[in-house]
Amino acid sequence: MRSIKETTTNTIIIKKSEFITTLIPCNDEKEIKDLIELYSKDDATHNCVAYRVGPLEKADDDGEPSGTAGLPMLNVLQRQKIDNVIAIVTRYFGGIKLGAGGLTRAYTNSVADALKEAEIVDKELVKLYRISVDYHFSRKVSYLIQSKNLLLMNTEYDEKVHYDVYLRDTSFLDELNELTASNMHYEVVKEDYIPVEV
Known part of the structure; x- marks a missing residue:
């Protein structure tokens, strides 16, 4: 099984919006909810989530237009065959709308870039x-x-x-x-x- 060694954070800025990705290793389904709460920021515009833990897979857009955030994030984890990981992308809105295509690219790139920073281990x-x-x-x-x-x-x-x-x-x-x-x-x-x- 491929996963990440430790919690990894990466930030990208697109049209003044800040996208902060946190990748969290998680081996226990019972810890998912607590870890999401721990790493989500109360003052953020959105905390979008995707995870693959054991047999569970989930994507959550957290108020972004349906299918523009959680699902693209989950697709990155699936394509790279990364398991037992929670991805949270915290967005601080910068005042410029990105449109559906722009949002999908932003959330996809956020997780992909964070995975480049993370240490992938078997x-x-x-x-x-x-x-x-x-x-x-x-x-x-x-x-x-x-x-x-x-x-x-x-x-x-x-x-x-x-x-x-x-x-x-x-x-x-x-x-x-x-x-x-x-x-x-x-x-x-x-x-x-x-x-x-x-």
Whole structure:
């Protein structure tokens, strides 16, 4: 799956109107609404939206003439085969009307230009494990995670040490089991899309 690595913003000005595109990576359908609210500007003339997240695709013109904003934005994401991304184009009207054709071009170019600025990455679905071990194993476990270049998201310390780590290969769990003499616990926290090269 092709997506973007991180949130990317790009601005173009057409006939005094400012078009600010924000591309937001999103892997969870439940986060779409909150992310759109977070990145939309209350003082803008329009906040037009297109997204492809999981099986969901949507385009919203937010008051622009029907079909001149959201759909052209969505078409760019489809043509470039970009998934799990929300595109918001925030427009501040500059006083000169662009007409339907001009608007369609403006919103198309806004998203296309922002994608040129974004870092496009291949992502794959990987399970996030929470691994818990006793304190006296923590140095060895930390070293093993580091030496295997695994993506460690978080480490927590309470009565045990907990590592939240993405694992493509579960043989790592066998190694840990051996290292700790079966004195470890693990559970799958969630599945998420992460860049292939990590």
